[in-house]
Amino acid sequence: MINYLPRTMAFGLLLFIFGCSDNANITNLPQSQKQFCEVISKYRDLYQIIEDKDKYIDQENDLTAIFIKRKNALKKTLKNGQVEQWRGVIDDMTIGGEGVYLKVKLPCSAHMATNDRLVISNNSLVYQSLRSYSEDSKITFSGTFLVPTGSETDKKYPYESYYSEDSFTVHGSMIDPGFHFRYTQFH
Numbered sequence: 001m002i003n004y005l006p007r008t009m010a011f012g013l014l015l016f017i018f019g020c021s022d023n024a025n026i027t028n029l030p031q032s033q034k035q036f037c038e039v040i041s042k043y044r045d046l047y048q049i050i051e052d053k054d055k056y057i058d059q060e061n062d063l064t065a066i067f068i069k070r071k072n073a074l075k076k077t078l079k080n081g082q083v084e085q086w087r088g089v090i091d092d093m094t095i096g097g098e099g100v101y102l103k104v105k106l107p108c109s110a111h112m113a114t115n116d117r118l119v120i121s122n123n124s125l126v127y128q129s130l131r132s133y134s135e136d137s138k139i140t141f142s143g144t145f146l147v148p149t150g151s152e153t154d155k156k157y158p159y160e161s162y163y164s165e166d167s168f169t170v171h172g173s174m175i176d177p178g179f180h181f182r183y184t185q186f187h
Helices: 007-018 031-052 059-077 125-130 151-155 170-175
Strands: 082-095 099-105 111-113 138-145 178-186
Touching: 031 059, 031 082, 031 170, 059 170, 082 111, 099 125, 099 178, 111 138, 125 178
Parallel strands: 111 178
Antiparallel strands: 082 099, 082 138, 099 111, 138 178
C-alpha cells in the first residue's frame, strides 16, 4: 500500500512512526539541547531506515537529501551556534603539553569535541574548572559550535554540515556525528 504514496509522504510517515529514538534520554535538558538532539535523532533514524533498505537506483540521492535536510534543520535550531548549560558525559579527556582535548557525548549520541587547533589551554580558567572532572563524569557546559570558514570549507568533504564536524563521510556524519566545539565554561 505504501507504494501508492508519493515518496515525500512515505518519508513523513516513517518519521512519524520511527522518529526520535533517543527522546527518552532528553527529558530534563535545556530547550535548545532538546531541539538539537531531536534533529540529530530524527534524521539519523530516517537515514538508517533508507540505508537499511535493499539497494535501489535513487538511494544515494535520497540519503544525501536527508543529510541536507538535517543541515538546514540544524541551521534553524541553533542560529548563532552558542549554547548555555548543555549536559553530557565526558567521553574522552586527553591531557597534553598545551592543554586538554575534550570530547563530550550528548544524550542523542552526538558528541562535541575540541579540534587539534583548539585544545583547552592549561593556562585558562576553563581548564582550571575542568580539573575536578574525569572521563565518564556528567558535565554541564556552555560554549560555541565552530563554523567552517573560507579555506577550511574548500578542503572538507563536499557534504560539510552547517557546523564544523569531524566526520569524513555522510554516513559518519549521520550515524555518529561529531561537532567541533569551543568550550567557554563548565558549571
